Amino acid sequence: MNATLTNTGDRAVENLVVNWQSDHSNISPQETQFAVGDLAAGESATVTFGVDVSDSADAGPRQFEFVAVYRDGDGDRHESDSLVGQATVADATDEFDVSVDNGTVTAGGSSTIDVIVTNTGDEQVTDVSAKLFADAPISVSDDEAFVSSLAPGESTTLRFSISASGGALTKAYPLSLDFRYEEPDGDTPVSDTYRVPIRVSSESGGGVPLTAVGGLVIVGLLAVGGYSRYQ
Numbered sequence: 001m002n003a004t005l006t007n008t009g010d011r012a013v014e015n016l017v018v019n020w021q022s023d024h025s026n027i028s029p030q031e032t033q034f035a036v037g038d039l040a041a042g043e044s045a046t047v048t049f050g051v052d053v054s055d056s057a058d059a060g061p062r063q064f065e066f067v068a069v070y071r072d073g074d075g076d077r078h079e080s081d082s083l084v085g086q087a088t089v090a091d092a093t094d095e096f097d098v099s100v101d102n103g104t105v106t107a108g109g110s111s112t113i114d115v116i117v118t119n120t121g122d123e124q125v126t127d128v129s130a131k132l133f134a135d136a137p138i139s140v141s142d143d144e145a146f147v148s149s150l151a152p153g154e155s156t157t158l159r160f161s162i163s164a165s166g167g168a169l170t171k172a173y174p175l176s177l178d179f180r181y182e183e184p185d186g187d188t189p190v191s192d193t194y195r196v197p198i199r200v201s202s203e204s205g206g207g208v209p210l211t212a213v214g215g216l217v218i219v220g221l222l223a224v225g226g227y228s229r230y231q
Contacts, residue, residue, distance in 0.1 A: 001051050003085045005036065005068065006044040013070040013078075014038050018047050021065040021082065026057035027089070039070075059091045095121055098177060100196040101157075107200050108166035110141070115158045115177065115196065119150035125181040126150075127188075132160045133176040137168035138198060140175075164200045172197040 007013055016036040020029045030050035039045055047066075064087060068080040097118040105111035115132075119125055128147040134140045142161035150156060162175070175198050179191040 007039045016070040026054040098194040107168045110163040118155040128181040137165040168200045
């Protein structure tokens with residue numbers, strides 16, 4: 001969160017520090033102090049506070065309070081009145097966009113599917129570990145994939161091996177996929193869980209599979225902090 005601070009007095013101030021004073025139950029600053037330094041009369045400076053917003057926070061405008069502490073030309077310490085600014089909490093967005101290619105497997109057979117993953121955030125992520133999960137009658141024999149980095153807007157294709165039991169019905173079944181990745185600040189969150197379909201087809205006419213239905217995508221969003229199979 002960025003704020004603009006202006007020295008509206010007629011004298012320069014020295015060793016200016018801005019302290020976070022707000023108390024929001026769902027919003028917490030990563031640091032509570034920002035050192036500006038010296039600021040001439042009429043001069044402005046940008047103050048930046050990194051903030052963490054919990055999953056339970058509602059989107060909408062918020063009011064934040066700060067206090068500036070500084071020294072004048074004589075070295076005397078001063079503290080400003082409460083400085084008020086507004087910022088808006090945006091709606092949560094998915095970290096990734098996920099779609100599936102080759103989304104068909106024959107009952108009693110195996111298949112390799114391609115999962116296309118796009119970084120929809122505004123920061124590069126690294127060490128992206130993907131894990132695929134399935135419930136009977138679908139099973140996953142090769143359930144992990146790795147990407148060293150994904151820039152904002154960049155896409156990559158991950159490949160997984162799956163199987164369907166002989167008793168599987170000819171219909172679509174869900175697969176679940178999530179990601180552990182590293183952010184630029186070193187945090188390693190686990191993403192929301194995404195659900196994509198896999199369609200089971202039967203064999204007819206001497207083993208020729210029915211027409212595959214591919215490219216169908218269902219993206220489900222679970223609340224951050226929910227169950228993760230990494231744990």
